[in-house]
Amino acid sequence: MINTEGAGLSRRTLFGAAATAAAATMTTGATASAAPRHAGDPRVTELTADQAWRKLVAGNDRFVAGHQKHPHESLAWRESLVNGQHPFAVILSCADSRVPPELVFDEGLGxxxxxxxxGxxxxxxxxxxxxxxxxxxGVPLIVVLGHASCGAVSATIDVVNGDAEVSGDISTLVRSVEPAVRATAPNSDPAAFLAACVAEQxxxxxxxxxxxxxxxSDAVAHHGVKVFSATYELATGKVTKL
Structure with a gap:
């Protein structure tokens, strides 16, 4: 059960005990690459990165099957979060209105x-x-979530192919996605090429x-944090880790 108290932690509070443990381990000649990040602080999630991913997968399975639980939406739960938050995963996803992570993973407030x-x-x-x-x-997992038929990636493909032009700050967006498009192997099937570019991005x-x-990078190297990339299929609702 995750504690509902606030989580306004400083870097020293969050990582200090882990660094001490790492140093002690290194003096004995053992590796310290996975020292706990939060040292038992009750204000952060107790889940590891892999456990957090499994929780996301379970929620997505419910979403795909149409058996959502819609957790953590009650008045009491909302009130419990007034003094702080304790999320178990970061989701960086596209702004596309069809891919709201809280719904895709069947999770709730906080x-x-x-x-x-x-993109x-x-x-x-x-x-x-x-x-x-x-x-x-103290979030242990970061997921970068692309999705099928991404408009930002599709627009970039058109620009790279010389089939379209963009203006304003959209051009900045396209330039940011362009390396992924150029790094993707050509494919005569436009849909397959778009999907490959989405995954590459x-x-x-x-x-x-x-x-x-x-x-x-420090959290990944020393504190058990993991960064995953994944894609979301619009037709099925399925999230697949890359």
């Missing part, structure tokens, strides 16, 4: 720390938001996050 940007494009605000969830809320965003964020 369960997921959701950041949405077209799962990373900017400083997106990365900073993820870092906050990892460092101050999710994978690339997950990789760029680890490269650009010292906080995330």
């Amino acid at each position: 369960d997921l720390f959701v950041i949405r940007a077209a 799962e494009v990373l900017d400083t605000a997106v990365i900073g938001s993820i870092e906050y969830a990892v460092e101050h809320l 999710a994978r690339r965003s997950a990789g760029i996050l680890r490269e650009r964020s010292n906080i995330v």
Whole structure:
């Protein structure tokens, strides 16, 4: 049972005990690559990254089957979150209105720390938001979630092929997705090529996050945090890890 108290933790509070344990382990010659991040602090989730993923999969299975539980929507639960939050996963997903993570994973208030940007494009605000969830809320899992028929990726394909032009800040978005499109092997089937580009964009965003964020890379290397990429199928509602 996750405690409902606030989770406004400093980096020292969140990681200090883990660092001490790591140092002690290293002096004995053993590896310390998976030291606990929160050192038993009751204000953060007790789930590991793998347990958090299994929880997401179970919720998505319910969503696919139409057997949702719609958890954590009651008045009492909402009131319990007034003083703080304790999400068990970060979801970076596309802004597409057809892919709301809380519904896709059948979770409720306070369960997921959701950041949405077209094409799962990373900017400083997106990365900073993820870092906050990892460092101050003790979230063990980050999922970058692409989806079938992504408009941002489709538009980028058209621009790369010379079939369209974009203006305004949409051009910035397209430039951010363009490397994924150019890195994807050509395919004579447009639908298959789009799907491959969507998967590549999710994978690339997950990789760029680890490269650009010292906080995330440190948490992955030393504190058991994991970064997964996945795709969502509009027709079935199924999420598949890449």
